[in-house]
Every structure is written in structure tokens, then in C-alpha cells.
Amino acid sequence: MPLGETTFVSQAMAGFLMGPSVLGQFKCLKKFFFAPKPFFVCETISLLGTMIFLFSMGVKIDISMVMRTGRKTWAIGVCSFVLPLAFSIFYAFLLRQVLPPGTDIYKSLFYIAAFSSAGSFQVVANLLEDFKLLNSEVGRLAISSSMVNGVLCAIWQIIAVSRQQKIIFQDTYQSSSKWIAISLCVMVIIILCVLRPIMLWMIRRTPKGRPMKESYLVSVYVMVLGCSLFGEFIGEHYLIGPIILGLAVPEGPPLGSALVERLDTFVSVVLMPLFFLTSSAKFKLHLVDTYSFAIVQPVAFFGFLGKVIGTMLPSIYCNMPLTDALILGLIMGAQGMTHILHFQNLQYLHIIDDQSYAQMVVALMWLTAASTPIVKFMYDPTKSYLSLNRRRTIEHAPPRTILPLMACIYHEENTPPLINVLEMSNSSTESPICLYVLHLIQLTGRSAPVLIDHEASNKSVNPLKSSYSQNIRNAFKSYENQQMGNVMVKVLTSISPYETMHDEICLQAAKKRAYMLIVPFHKQCGPTQILESAQPIRALNRHLLRTAPCSVGILVERGNLISNNPLTSMSFYSVGILFVEGADDREALAYAMRMADHPNVKVTVIRLMEPRRKSRNLASRDPDGDLIHKFMVDYIHIKRHDYREEAVRDSVEMVNVIRSLEGCYDLILVGRRHQNESSLFSGLTEWIEFPELGLIADMLVSSDSTFDGSVLVVQQQNKAGIGLLDIHPENSIVKKQEPLPIVEVTVAQRRDQ
Missing domain, CATH: 1.20.1530.20 (Na+/H+ antiporter like fold)
Incomplete structure (x- = not known):
């Protein structure tokens, strides 16, 4: 009221x-x-x-x-x-x-x-x-x-x-x-x-x-x-x-x-x-x-x-x-x-x-x-978890340390795609991955929400509750054993109402100090048709985009990641990154650079640039150019990786480039928001179907799209304690503001200290 x-x-x-x-x-x-x-x-x-x-x-x-x-x-x-x-x-x-x-x-x-x-x-x-x-x-x-x-x-x-x-x-x-x-x-x-x-x-x-x-x-x-x-x-x-x-x-x-x-x-x-x-x-x-x-x-x-x-x-x-x-x-x-x-x-x-x-x-x-x-x-x-972290992003994660990630699962069908993404993320002895899997179950038939830690619940939880998520736990434990110490997986079950489930997820992400939270898209899609739609899950994802204390990735599975099974066979993955500019695109590229270290992953960076900006030096002092330059120096000499620039003058040419990617990649990473005042996105906001995915990802997964690969939509966490920028899922184009770079510099100075 x-x-x-x-x-x-x-x-x-x-x-x-x-x-x-x-x-x-x-x-x-x-x-x-x-x-x-x-x-x-x-x-x-x-x-x-x-x-x-x-x-x-x-x-x-x-x-x-x-x-x-x-x-x-x-x-x-x-x-x-x-x-x-x-x-x-x-x-x-x-x-x-x-x-x-x-x-x-x-x-x-x-x-x-x-x-x-x-x-x-x-x-x-x-x-x-x-x-x-x-x-x-x-x-x-x-x-x-x-x-x-x-x-x-x-x-x-x-x-x-x-x-x-x-x-x-x-x-x-x-x-x-x-x-x-x-x-x-x-x-x-x-x-x-x-x-x-x-x-x-x-x-x-x-x-x-x-x-x-x-x-x-x-x-x-x-x-x-x-x-x-x-x-x-x-x-x-x-x-x-x-x-x-x-x-x-x-x-x-x-x-x-x-x-x-x-x-x-x-x-x-x-x-x-x-x-x-x-x-x-x-x-x-x-x-x-x-x-x-x-x-x-x-x-x-x-x-x-x-x-x-x-x-x-x-x-x-x-x-x-x-x-x-x-x-x-x-x-x-x-x-x-x-x-x-x-x-x-x-x-x-x-x-x-x-x-x-x-x-x-x-x-x-x-x-x-x-x-x-x-x-x-x-x-x-939200203050209970926003105050626990300052800046938890993959771009700013220290190298050669354990990378904590958190993933949410709504159904058992979400497990194979997540294991494939985990396989692509290149866990190694020098930089292992600790994945916290949160199985989300809607609260029905009870008043009090429950969080079950299955590794610590052998005696404290009755057998009926400990049976939750059994198949999911078995799948991840099998993958963990296969990796011989390079991957650590902990499965938890959260039983709570969808209206407040985001508070539980954000609190756990903050406590576990996760650098990225990966959640499934609310529509489970196959190569030819949409199989399932759940509006409460969509609302939950939008809440997470607004309040998460770490970066957020929305995984849109189109069927191809389910067919690959790292538990039974060796798989080769082709990963593409659509890079325009902004913090979200840098976060997507930083995650892709980690994937590029995997011997069975091919990474291709496609940078969309307006002609007047195409001649800009890649090694210039802007953060986008710095990260692109680092990718080229570290990975282009490896033959399986590639980088190319596409000059696009308007939204029509950008759409044509995006449609040309059909059948080329198993997974495409793309930033959700773009701080861009150019004409590349003019008129596209009127046709957007899923604002929480952003304009580019929406074109890849909309109902009239023929793209058959999976998409990981990345949003970088840009809060330091209390949010520096109010994030609304409805807005995928954020206009540049003068005060924002000043605050970002202040955060960086504190981090260096």
C-alpha cells in the first residue's frame, strides 16, 4: 500500500x-x-x-x-x-x-x-x-x-x-x-x-x-x-x-x-x-x-x-x-x-x-x-549486500587467483548449458574457478523461505529436503571430479517466492564474493521454436540487473550448448564477441579473453565502428582501446583467434553485420548497455522485444531472428558500495554523463591504494 x-x-x-x-x-x-x-x-x-x-x-x-x-x-x-x-x-x-x-x-x-x-x-x-x-x-x-x-x-x-x-x-x-x-x-x-x-x-x-x-x-x-x-x-x-x-x-x-x-x-x-x-x-x-x-x-x-x-x-x-x-x-x-x-x-x-x-x-x-x-x-x-563489495567484475579481477562465480538454475535442463560455459571459462591450476550453483525453487506450501547448503546439511536437514537438487548436484560433482581440482562446485538450494528471490541471490553473491552472476534467460529456446516462457523468472532477472553486487550474465540457450557434453566427450567451441564500446562490452571481452586461454576455444572479436572512429589508434588511452590492444597483443598471434573491424554507418548496416553471424558461433558474448550517442542505435529502441537483453542481443534472440547460437548478455557491475549509476533494465542505451567518469576515477584510485 x-x-x-x-x-x-x-x-x-x-x-x-x-x-x-x-x-x-x-x-x-x-x-x-x-x-x-x-x-x-x-x-x-x-x-x-x-x-x-x-x-x-x-x-x-x-x-x-x-x-x-x-x-x-x-x-x-x-x-x-x-x-x-x-x-x-x-x-x-x-x-x-x-x-x-x-x-x-x-x-x-x-x-x-x-x-x-x-x-x-x-x-x-x-x-x-x-x-x-x-x-x-x-x-x-x-x-x-x-x-x-x-x-x-x-x-x-x-x-x-x-x-x-x-x-x-x-x-x-x-x-x-x-x-x-x-x-x-x-x-x-x-x-x-x-x-x-x-x-x-x-x-x-x-x-x-x-x-x-x-x-x-x-x-x-x-x-x-x-x-x-x-x-x-x-x-x-x-x-x-x-x-x-x-x-x-x-x-x-x-x-x-x-x-x-x-x-x-x-x-x-x-x-x-x-x-x-x-x-x-x-x-x-x-x-x-x-x-x-x-x-x-x-x-x-x-x-x-x-x-x-x-x-x-x-x-x-x-x-x-x-x-x-x-x-x-x-x-x-x-x-x-x-x-x-x-x-x-x-x-x-x-x-x-x-x-x-x-x-x-x-x-x-x-x-x-x-x-x-x-x-x-x-x-x-539491498544495503545488506551492496555494502559488502566494492567492485567485483571480471575486468578488474586479479590474475592467477581463484575466480568465484555464481550461477542460478531454475530447472534441471539449465545444467548442461551451464557446464559448457564453465568448461569454456578455462579453469586451470594457476587460476581455478569456484562455482556456486544456486538451484531456485518457488516457495509454495510454506511461509518461511529455506536456504539449503547440501555440503553442510547431512545432519541438520531432514532427508526430504536434502533430496532437492539431487540430479543437479550429481552432474556438477561429476564435472568437478573430472577436472581434478581445477574446478570447485558448491550447490545450494533456495526455496523462496519469486518476488523476493533476488534478495537471496544478491546476498549469497556478495557473501561468496562472486565476480559474475550467470542466470538463464526466462525463455528456454530451441533451434526452431520457443519451448517455455515464465514471466516471474523474467521479473527476477530484471531485479538482478538492477541490484546485483557483481556483474551479471544472462545466458540465452538456443540448443547447441545442450548437445555438447564435456562429461563424455572433448568439445571444440567457437566464441564470438560483438564489441561496440562501454563498460559492459569490456566486461564481455575480459570474460572472452579468459576463454581464449582454453586450447579448445576459438575467440573472434568483431568490433563495430563508425567510419569516423575507425582510424582511431587502438593503443589510445581510452579503456576500450586499451583492452582491445591487450587482446591483440596477447592472443592474435595464436592462429585460432581472430580480430576484425566492421565499419557501419547506421543501424541498418549494423543489423546486416549481426545477421551475417548466423551459423558461425556456438556462443556470442555481447554487452547489454552501450554509452553511445551515434546513429548506430537510432530507431532500434522502438522495436526492442526484450529490453533486459539490450539492443544487440535482442536482435540475436528475438522471435524473427534466424541466429541459431547461444548468447551471453553481460552487464558489468558498476557500483562501489552504493550504486554509482542507477541501472534500469528498460534502458539499454545510457547517455554519457559528466559526473560518472569522475567517480570511476575515484574508485580506481582507492583500488590502487
């Missing part, structure tokens, strides 16, 4: 505005929305919606993650539970010393303090998803810490409610509490020992990569309804059964992801608005008077303040920056739908009165509405 609010705030505000306390006072709306019979139907549907919502959230939770969290997470989770509880209850104790004992607020003040200061994993997960922070460092820490906090809060709330029920119902509760506890244990045993094995059987019966049968999904829905009915029958809340069943559903695909995909949109778009509308009927604005406001609001504020402080103290102790600790505290302090459900349960059990419920809802709304925009506008996840 433009104001930085979460979807919960907007939906809740809309529901309360439509309720009987505001717009519902008008007779026409009251008769339409709150007539007894229609309202009863809406309330029934909304209760079904809350049941499915909490079941869905249970499916997304990985309960084993609580046990695997580190000391830092446990410290934050425990402190964010203890301090707000202590703050709010201590303040409530002080208030009870001055309040008259006979009032309803006096009796329920401790419960107001305890439940207003509680945390919720579901609320934190929804907030991070709304703000696209699931893959940020703060987001990952908030997810794991909120799981610990949520478990502690749930145990405390069950104890508190059970104690109050015992006081209210006395003998009746005393005689039935044992049977309720026994029945609850029976329900848990049935879910774990009967229903979960049935769901595991459904998964085994589903072929890999195939969707779940509709009959299986319907059976799970029946289980949800049955568990809810059983919970109500034994005297527990009707939501207990679906929550436990959701936690028991095997996470991820095929079952967990199928359930979440089917339920999420329907619940969030249809059922949740009805829940907020029916909840507004329980909210009576006229009960919010000054006296109760002055009592309840400070209690809720002290609980919120305790959550922020309880989160910040252990975070600062663990050397987290003050701003990040504050943001983490505000995230952990957010409240949402689960809190409203708890408040309504307290109201239903007569633990709090209608006036206290109204005050607690008011406190929830204004505290959440005031804190979440601060998170939205203060926290930038």
Missing part, C-alpha cells in the same frame, strides 16, 4: 467502517448487511474462513524449524515473550492498586495485558510477505524468532484461559477438564497416527512432478471439517483441530503446496473480508470512553514497547545494527488477525467484557497502523 500499511490494516478498517458502529448506523445499510438471517449466514461463512485460514497457516509452518534455530533466534524469541509480558502485567498490577475492585476492567486487566503483549508467527509471516521482506536478513530472523515466540505465547495463553475457565465454571469444569484433556490427546494421536500417514500415502501415490488428485484434496478438506467438529464435541475451541491438522500436513509439494495454492486466494479475497465484516458487529464504538481508554491503551502500549525492547536488546548484543534491531522489534510487535481471534475468544468466554474488547481492538489497530509504515520506509534489504 502507498502508506506502508499491511493488508490486514486495510481489511480491518474497511470491515469496521462498514460495521454497525459507523456506516452500519444508516438504516439502508443496516437492513442489508446486518439483518438477522443474512448476517447469520455471513457469520457462518466467516467462521469457516477463519478455520481454513488457520489450517492453511499451519500447513505453511515448519514446526521442526523451531528446534533447529540458533542461540540468537532463541534469545530474541524468549526475550520478546518475557519482557512485554513483564512490562504489561507490571503496569496492570500498578493500575489495579488504584482502580475500584468491583469493575469489569479491574477483573480482566491481567488478561488484557497478557493477550495484548502476545506475539504471532502468522502475523509476522503475513507482514513480511506484504512488504516482500521474506528473503531479507531481518525477515529470516523475524520468521524464526516469531516461531519461538509464538510457541511460548500459545502455551501461556492456553494455561491462562484454562485457569480462568476453572475459576468461572468451578465444579463443572473440574469434573470435565480431565475428559477434555484426554479427548484432546486422543485427537492429537488420531491426527498423527492415522490422518498424517494417510496424507503421506497420498504423496507416495502421486508421481513426481504431477499434481495431486482432486479426490485426495477433497479428502483433506473433509479431515479439516472432521477435526473441527471433534474439537467442538470434546469441549475445545473449534479451531484447535484444524490448527493441529495443518501442522501435521507434510510441508511443501505436492500436498502442502497444492492445498495452499487452492485455498490462499479464495480465503484472502472472499472469506477474510466477511470475517472482518462480521467481527465489526462485535465491536461497539460507543463503549470506547475516555476512562477505559486511559486504562487499556497504556497497558497495550507497554506490551508493544516491551516487544520492541525485548527484541532489540539481544539483537544489539549480537552486534546487529541499531536500525535493523529497531526494524526487527517493530516487525515482532505487529498484531493482526490471530490477536482478534484471541480477543473474541476471551469475549465469548466472558473473561473480558464488551468494553475491554473494543479497547483492545482499538489498541491493536493504532499500534499496528503506526508501526508498520516505519518498517516499510526505513528498511532497505
Whole structure:
């Protein structure tokens, strides 16, 4: 939202505005929305919606993650539970010393303090998803810490409610509490020992990569309804059964992801608005008077303040920056739908009165509405990786050292082309390559993103997760063994939503100090036709072009690199470089010069020049000429390499030169952007199909192109900490600016120092 609010705030505000306390006072709306019979139907549907919502959230939770969290997470989770509880209850104790004992607020003040200061994993997960922070460092820490906090809060709330029920119902509760506890244990045993094995059987019966049968999904829905009915029958809340069943559903695909995909949109778009509308009927604005406001609001504020402080103290102790600790505290302090459900349960059990419920809802709304925009506008996840590197490019990489590269893989079909590029990159004893392969899997059926390091996950990750990327790992390990120490490959698996996946990739690239990030093009192309298109991958690639802390290469595979297999045969590669001018072309040429050292790679540099510039001395002091001169001195004497210049006067002649390359090369390297004010690119921007590839690469891979080779589109990283130039994938021609060379010189001076 433009104001930085979460979807919960907007939906809740809309529901309360439509309720009987505001717009519902008008007779026409009251008769339409709150007539007894229609309202009863809406309330029934909304209760079904809350049941499915909490079941869905249970499916997304990985309960084993609580046990695997580190000391830092446990410290934050425990402190964010203890301090707000202590703050709010201590303040409530002080208030009870001055309040008259006979009032309803006096009796329920401790419960107001305890439940207003509680945390919720579901609320934190929804907030991070709304703000696209699931893959940020703060987001990952908030997810794991909120799981610990949520478990502690749930145990405390069950104890508190059970104690109050015992006081209210006395003998009746005393005689039935044992049977309720026994029945609850029976329900848990049935879910774990009967229903979960049935769901595991459904998964085994589903072929890999195939969707779940509709009959299986319907059976799970029946289980949800049955568990809810059983919970109500034994005297527990009707939501207990679906929550436990959701936690028991095997996470991820095929079952967990199928359930979440089917339920999420329907619940969030249809059922949740009805829940907020029916909840507004329980909210009576006229009960919010000054006296109760002055009592309840400070209690809720002290609980919120305790959550922020309880989160910040252990975070600062663990050397987290003050701003990040504050943001983490505000995230952990957010409240949402689960809190409203708890408040309504307290109201239903007569633990709090209608006036206290109204005050607690008011406190929830204004505290959440005031804190979440601060998170939205203060926290930038890119700073965590942009500040780790200064200049990580192949052009500026020191010679005869290990070259760290990172590559992303979306499907197993991306593996052979990447191995061929790795083979061409000429790993040697003097300059070995360390390749980090990140297998990207879309997050479905769970809330918390996962990064799996397969070399360090033999004991810490369950066998189901360690089976991810098995074929990819085997292929790269085979190539690594074949190279006898010249290549080191480490495979990681990242399971996260596409909207925030670029943060994970950039953070890993910065931590591994990669000089180039290679990602597949979003269209998998064959020699004659396009096989697959994925718009989320295209959006991800555009994010990476804008935020990556190292150079980026987009590999467009046209089929020929798949046919070559370095694992089984010796291959000879013909590589071409289209060089115009600019940093991206220099980065492409620097990478090609590394390939030129490979005995089975032929490199041809084709420089496109306007006639008035063709006579310029190659050894002049401009960086383009310096690199071209270095290539000619080091490689032209080797017969298999070649260099030629093509004089082109306009875009038409340039297009003709590019079309003449058909059938000549296995791989062409080309820069994405060109700082050029000439007429070579005039009029081409109107016909560009893929702006993220740049004008020249777009001509090579567009739908009407007959070029049958693969293309590696290179963009040089030109950031030093914070970006020197704002990169937009839509712009492949960047006009020259005066301040830019001054900053570039400053960076070079610092590097020399």
C-alpha cells in the first residue's frame, strides 16, 4: 500500500467502517448487511474462513524449524515473550492498586495485558510477505524468532484461559477438564497416527512432478471439517483441530503446496473480508470512553514497547545494527488477525467484557497502523549486500587467483548449458574457478523461505529436503571430479517466492564474493521454436540487473550448448564477441579473453565502428582501446583467434553485420548497455522485444531472428558500495554523463591504494 500499511490494516478498517458502529448506523445499510438471517449466514461463512485460514497457516509452518534455530533466534524469541509480558502485567498490577475492585476492567486487566503483549508467527509471516521482506536478513530472523515466540505465547495463553475457565465454571469444569484433556490427546494421536500417514500415502501415490488428485484434496478438506467438529464435541475451541491438522500436513509439494495454492486466494479475497465484516458487529464504538481508554491503551502500549525492547536488546548484543534491531522489534510487535481471534475468544468466554474488547481492538489497530509504515520506509534489504563489495567484475579481477562465480538454475535442463560455459571459462591450476550453483525453487506450501547448503546439511536437514537438487548436484560433482581440482562446485538450494528471490541471490553473491552472476534467460529456446516462457523468472532477472553486487550474465540457450557434453566427450567451441564500446562490452571481452586461454576455444572479436572512429589508434588511452590492444597483443598471434573491424554507418548496416553471424558461433558474448550517442542505435529502441537483453542481443534472440547460437548478455557491475549509476533494465542505451567518469576515477584510485 502507498502508506506502508499491511493488508490486514486495510481489511480491518474497511470491515469496521462498514460495521454497525459507523456506516452500519444508516438504516439502508443496516437492513442489508446486518439483518438477522443474512448476517447469520455471513457469520457462518466467516467462521469457516477463519478455520481454513488457520489450517492453511499451519500447513505453511515448519514446526521442526523451531528446534533447529540458533542461540540468537532463541534469545530474541524468549526475550520478546518475557519482557512485554513483564512490562504489561507490571503496569496492570500498578493500575489495579488504584482502580475500584468491583469493575469489569479491574477483573480482566491481567488478561488484557497478557493477550495484548502476545506475539504471532502468522502475523509476522503475513507482514513480511506484504512488504516482500521474506528473503531479507531481518525477515529470516523475524520468521524464526516469531516461531519461538509464538510457541511460548500459545502455551501461556492456553494455561491462562484454562485457569480462568476453572475459576468461572468451578465444579463443572473440574469434573470435565480431565475428559477434555484426554479427548484432546486422543485427537492429537488420531491426527498423527492415522490422518498424517494417510496424507503421506497420498504423496507416495502421486508421481513426481504431477499434481495431486482432486479426490485426495477433497479428502483433506473433509479431515479439516472432521477435526473441527471433534474439537467442538470434546469441549475445545473449534479451531484447535484444524490448527493441529495443518501442522501435521507434510510441508511443501505436492500436498502442502497444492492445498495452499487452492485455498490462499479464495480465503484472502472472499472469506477474510466477511470475517472482518462480521467481527465489526462485535465491536461497539460507543463503549470506547475516555476512562477505559486511559486504562487499556497504556497497558497495550507497554506490551508493544516491551516487544520492541525485548527484541532489540539481544539483537544489539549480537552486534546487529541499531536500525535493523529497531526494524526487527517493530516487525515482532505487529498484531493482526490471530490477536482478534484471541480477543473474541476471551469475549465469548466472558473473561473480558464488551468494553475491554473494543479497547483492545482499538489498541491493536493504532499500534499496528503506526508501526508498520516505519518498517516499510526505513528498511532497505539491498544495503545488506551492496555494502559488502566494492567492485567485483571480471575486468578488474586479479590474475592467477581463484575466480568465484555464481550461477542460478531454475530447472534441471539449465545444467548442461551451464557446464559448457564453465568448461569454456578455462579453469586451470594457476587460476581455478569456484562455482556456486544456486538451484531456485518457488516457495509454495510454506511461509518461511529455506536456504539449503547440501555440503553442510547431512545432519541438520531432514532427508526430504536434502533430496532437492539431487540430479543437479550429481552432474556438477561429476564435472568437478573430472577436472581434478581445477574446478570447485558448491550447490545450494533456495526455496523462496519469486518476488523476493533476488534478495537471496544478491546476498549469497556478495557473501561468496562472486565476480559474475550467470542466470538463464526466462525463455528456454530451441533451434526452431520457443519451448517455455515464465514471466516471474523474467521479473527476477530484471531485479538482478538492477541490484546485483557483481556483474551479471544472462545466458540465452538456443540448443547447441545442450548437445555438447564435456562429461563424455572433448568439445571444440567457437566464441564470438560483438564489441561496440562501454563498460559492459569490456566486461564481455575480459570474460572472452579468459576463454581464449582454453586450447579448445576459438575467440573472434568483431568490433563495430563508425567510419569516423575507425582510424582511431587502438593503443589510445581510452579503456576500450586499451583492452582491445591487450587482446591483440596477447592472443592474435595464436592462429585460432581472430580480430576484425566492421565499419557501419547506421543501424541498418549494423543489423546486416549481426545477421551475417548466423551459423558461425556456438556462443556470442555481447554487452547489454552501450554509452553511445551515434546513429548506430537510432530507431532500434522502438522495436526492442526484450529490453533486459539490450539492443544487440535482442536482435540475436528475438522471435524473427534466424541466429541459431547461444548468447551471453553481460552487464558489468558498476557500483562501489552504493550504486554509482542507477541501472534500469528498460534502458539499454545510457547517455554519457559528466559526473560518472569522475567517480570511476575515484574508485580506481582507492583500488590502487
